[in-house]
Amino acid sequence: MKIVRMSVLAAALAVLPALAQDLSMIDLALKALGEAGVPPRSCSTSANPSCSYVQICSDLSAQRNSPYLYENAAGERIPNFNYQALASLVMQCGKKNGLYDKAPATPISGLLDYARWLVEQPAELQVKLNRIDLAYADAAYGQTLSARLEGESQADYTTRQLTEAAQRAGIRIDEALTDAIERKVAYQLAMASASLQTAPATDWDKVPERVREVMQDPFLNPEILSQENEVGSRAREQFNKKAGEISNLANEVRAQTLQVLQDQKARYPERAESLEGMSVRLRTASVTFVVDPYELKNFCPSPNAFYDPTQHVLKICPQMMGMPKEHLRMVIGHELGHSVDPCGASCPLHVVFAQGETQYSIADLGSAFSGVPGIGTAVVAPGITYPENPFREVLSCLATPESLNARLADPVRARALLEEQLRLERAAGLDSARTEQLLAQLPRLMSDYAGCSILPGNSRQQEAFADWLAAEAVALSGSATNLTEVGGMFYAVECAGVTPDLASVIMPILQQNNCVGAGEQGGIENLLPDVYQAGMYLGQLQQIQDDSHPATVDRINRLFRMQPKLREKMGCGAEETSGSYCAP
Numbered sequence: 001m002k003i004v005r006m007s008v009l010a011a012a013l014a015v016l017p018a019l020a021q022d023l024s025m026i027d028l029a030l031k032a033l034g035e036a037g038v039p040p041r042s043c044s045t046s047a048n049p050s051c052s053y054v055q056i057c058s059d060l061s062a063q064r065n066s067p068y069l070y071e072n073a074a075g076e077r078i079p080n081f082n083y084q085a086l087a088s089l090v091m092q093c094g095k096k097n098g099l100y101d102k103a104p105a106t107p108i109s110g111l112l113d114y115a116r117w118l119v120e121q122p123a124e125l126q127v128k129l130n131r132i133d134l135a136y137a138d139a140a141y142g143q144t145l146s147a148r149l150e151g152e153s154q155a156d157y158t159t160r161q162l163t164e165a166a167q168r169a170g171i172r173i174d175e176a177l178t179d180a181i182e183r184k185v186a187y188q189l190a191m192a193s194a195s196l197q198t199a200p201a202t203d204w205d206k207v208p209e210r211v212r213e214v215m216q217d218p219f220l221n222p223e224i225l226s227q228e229n230e231v232g233s234r235a236r237e238q239f240n241k242k243a244g245e246i247s248n249l250a251n252e253v254r255a256q257t258l259q260v261l262q263d264q265k266a267r268y269p270e271r272a273e274s275l276e277g278m279s280v281r282l283r284t285a286s287v288t289f290v291v292d293p294y295e296l297k298n299f300c301p302s303p304n305a306f307y308d309p310t311q312h313v314l315k316i317c318p319q320m321m322g323m324p325k326e327h328l329r330m331v332i333g334h335e336l337g338h339s340v341d342p343c344g345a346s347c348p349l350h351v352v353f354a355q356g357e358t359q360y361s362i363a364d365l366g367s368a369f370s371g372v373p374g375i376g377t378a379v380v381a382p383g384i385t386y387p388e389n390p391f392r393e394v395l396s397c398l399a400t401p402e403s404l405n406a407r408l409a410d411p412v413r414a415r416a417l418l419e420e421q422l423r424l425e426r427a428a429g430l431d432s433a434r435t436e437q438l439l440a441q442l443p444r445l446m447s448d449y450a451g452c453s454i455l456p457g458n459s460r461q462q463e464a465f466a467d468w469l470a471a472e473a474v475a476l477s478g479s480a481t482n483l484t485e486v487g488g489m490f491y492a493v494e495c496a497g498v499t500p501d502l503a504s505v506i507m508p509i510l511q512q513n514n515c516v517g518a519g520e521q522g523g524i525e526n527l528l529p530d531v532y533q534a535g536m537y538l539g540q541l542q543q544i545q546d547d548s549h550p551a552t553v554d555r556i557n558r559l560f561r562m563q564p565k566l567r568e569k570m571g572c573g574a575e576e577t578s579g580s581y582c583a584p
């Protein structure tokens, strides 16, 4: 039925004269979007025991034109973020043309160009931009963003930040990406200035139901949280309720990760001391939710959660909070896992306390506050070197090709970098004392911190261990789940087939109504000599290899699917196996 509806719409469009402005068409587009797709299927564990990444992606792609990709028996859903982006675009177009306003709108032209352009780009480029956003957010959390230079414009500064984030993420910047970054920055600046103007209130009754549902959902459209009206306060109420539930869930997951450590202590009593240090880290890590509009913009470009070692705190983005409980369980287990991953655990954890307030950090706040009256400091957990890690057998197993291929930091590459630097400094007559000192310390650094992705070689041990601990913790919980819920966000972000093909119908309508510019001609890359094409492809492969996360398909198929208790709980048949389980 949906397909018939779409083709009728497309046929209606085909006969419209170019540039004709017909507001009823926007309404029609919104209605099509609002009514598109079947309601999310209820896939309970028993009804849908799909146990492979490919099969799950294929199942979910049937819902590509719906606001939700999946719904379980409890009514929990995995949203379709691409649908949401499209709904937001159409909604803005309707608003621009005054369709849903209580008062006439002041049109803001050009704002939608970037969003329109983005949804039409190859998935590859969209993924790159997502990864740049994440790398940027990571650095913002770690407070390692470079400072704004004197006289540098806001646009130049933002462009430089995104470029540096791309480099950190190992993404090679080509012409297409330079162009994309330029567009993104221009869009952000335009949005910032537009938000200073007062927009007319929305008459929500005029917005089609399913689009309204998406746009008013604080977990899909977090901007709604800062609206000072009835819709905003309802969203805040919903948000606070969910935050309370997730805090309780986090304590449950925390108890399960502590149990994994206890079990390891029973296996290796001689490791009791280092395991106790790890337990302290898990017990003291706090959980917070991102609500501040500035933080939302910078740290939550997509469903996300972070562990920030400088504050020893786990931060959860609103878009993640609406996920099914069993997905949140995995995510919380993973992020708590970062507080004890082989890099986190190798750095001492400090505490500073004053007048009832306590702050934990891997930064040596003790030194910073030493001698300040009224402030106490201590090391609450000493660093455990990589070779001494109490889960060293698991870490070695995760590094094998039978498991996640989770490589360690690369001492050969690190040495080559330093030696080249030394050669250049000496040739240029520069002071090379620091480089020489680092070179002398290198064997110890590369051994003690072999699990740290910040060192050359981009170790995958941190991410692999965080996943491993999450799988162990989820296996210990009494609740039922399936591999679709465990992987939740991975599928919503990475499955190729979940992008709505409705876009090809909606976009021309937006163009007809001057909400977006006409499509651009491109494709020069297809005409380049084959060496360029091969080079671009190999460059992409290299970027993927450089990521500190193991490949998603391996995380799903070889880790979550292989944990024996979890596997049983998810109802995965014994025939669907790949890779080997890393037993503690």
Ligand SMILES: [Zn+2]
Binding pocket: 334, 338, 463, 466
């Ligand atoms: Zn992680």
